[in-house]
Amino acid sequence: MLHKAAVIGGGVIGAGWIARLLQNGVNVAVFDPAADAQQKIDAVVANAALAANKLSDTRSRTPGRLRYCDTLEQAVMDVELIVEAVPEQLELKQSVYSQVEAAAGEDALIASSTSGILPTRLQEKMAHPERLLVAHPFNPVYLLPLVELVGGEQTSMQTIERAKEIYKYLGMHPLHVRKEIEAFIADRLLEAVWREALWLVKDGVATTEEIDDAIRYGFGLRWAQMGMFETYRIAGGEKGMRHFIAQFGPCLQWPWTRLTDVPELDEELTEKIASQSDAQSGQYSIGELERIRDDNLVGILRVLEKNNWGAGKTLKYYEARLNAEIEES
């Protein structure tokens, strides 16, 4: 159970957290000093509610209340979980924690949404560093179940266990990243693809649209339900992974040496990507793309739920838990 949470920072990720928390009956206090924060957050929360309605035709929790606060101190007072979603600057984040610690209860969990900064660095200057962890979500936070949990050197095991419970309560799949490593797990894989894709665009091999098509008409469909290793296990046939590696390992190695440089993201490459992206997706507004994406995700998640597989298992677990809760009450 989780009753009250604070979210510091209402950008795309912060607003996504707010929506997921509200949908799960958690009262949320927000602090974001930007003038247009409330308007942007309200838009994300409305979008997320549309998606949530389509995702489930069973009963749901009574939505939590959203409260905008004028100060960080007001927001974090008397909550169980503090979600930090401010820009990716170590010193900024450290100063937020210092303010948080001065105002929040001692046993409140502090969860950073950082996609790359090590929790050991984040907690360096804290009075109670044992309750800080990274809980790294994926956009759209209100639909994608993955959350990577990473503890720093001073994070307690109790914090990790409590966090696992909280994120399961929120309908998510907490993946405990057992070794503290920059960029964690998913973003390391994403960065590898991003780097290679930059080369393909820079060298004029493919446009952004052709690269996206190579993903979504092919292996992207596999990865929505199985990952890479399970897919390759099938490719290896009954003889298993050992056979797959013996058969394909050497082929996969051929062009590696040419792939391991890093392209510079200079003005020319940025312009190339930006204009190709306009040509590819410019006919849709971002709002339209978001709704298309959410409808697709909802449909895919429901298919997987029906088949009791992958992200669908998380949904099934969540709905079972929800029904048990409602019957208890």
Added chain:
Amino acid sequence: MLHKAAVIGGGVIGAGWIARLLQNGVNVAVFDPAADAQQKIDAVVANAALAANKLSDTRSRTPGRLRYCDTLEQAVMDVELIVEAVPEQLELKQSVYSQVEAAAGEDALIASSTSGILPTRLQEKMAHPERLLVAHPFNPVYLLPLVELVGGEQTSMQTIERAKEIYKYLGMHPLHVRKEIEAFIADRLLEAVWREALWLVKDGVATTEEIDDAIRYGFGLRWAQMGMFETYRIAGGEKGMRHFIAQFGPCLQWPWTRLTDVPELDEELTEKIASQSDAQSGQYSIGELERIRDDNLVGILRVLEKNNWGAGKTLKYYEARLNAEIEES
């Protein structure tokens, strides 16, 4: 339209091609000298028929006839398309083409399923090299729409255009890889992820199952419908890709220098991967995993068809074309 095709080699890819061709009313002649080839191909064709029935509730083409041939010459005689799906060895493939050219009609298209060898190399010794191209599919070939078309220096534009028509007729999304490049487009992206995943396993950061979960509970769901660039366009908000790159480009660059080595696929790493994969998926036979995968893919493809998006557009186009055909006849 396509009436008769030959498939040389009946492994996982060859058998997948056979299934897709048969489902589209194409008569297929197969040559594979392996003793158990027929048994394995029949199993794939039966699996594929199950999936095809679930994928469409509209009318379909009358399935083609499958004929097993004792010689390559018998198989390729009098067909419009010859699909080569033999092991990834340049000399073996070249010798197959030489046999094919001695027996097949001059205007038959020759399509290699290679996932990495350059078509310019493949066609080096051919009498009519202009009709050879690479048509690189993705497993399961009977469900995934992507096929990468790559011409070599001597491939004619007419061959590429004819191939586009053929693969659209087969319900696929032909992606013309305009620059001849090792591993083409999709496999370059896959190799980048594979390389990074090998490091994560080798360094004990994550198991194969944790890596697969990081994919399928998170960005894999995004990639089934949008690719990477369109997803990031949304993350950049209304300000577009330029904003996204300015905001996230530098973060993505942080750990790059540590990611660009290549791990050696030695015995120890192979054993680690194989045993982790057993722990992850060993409770299912490969046949069970294939059926689970196919059911998930069918469901996802139907969602995308309903939403007229990504791979679903290919399906919609295909069904429209099929209905037009049937009405004409």
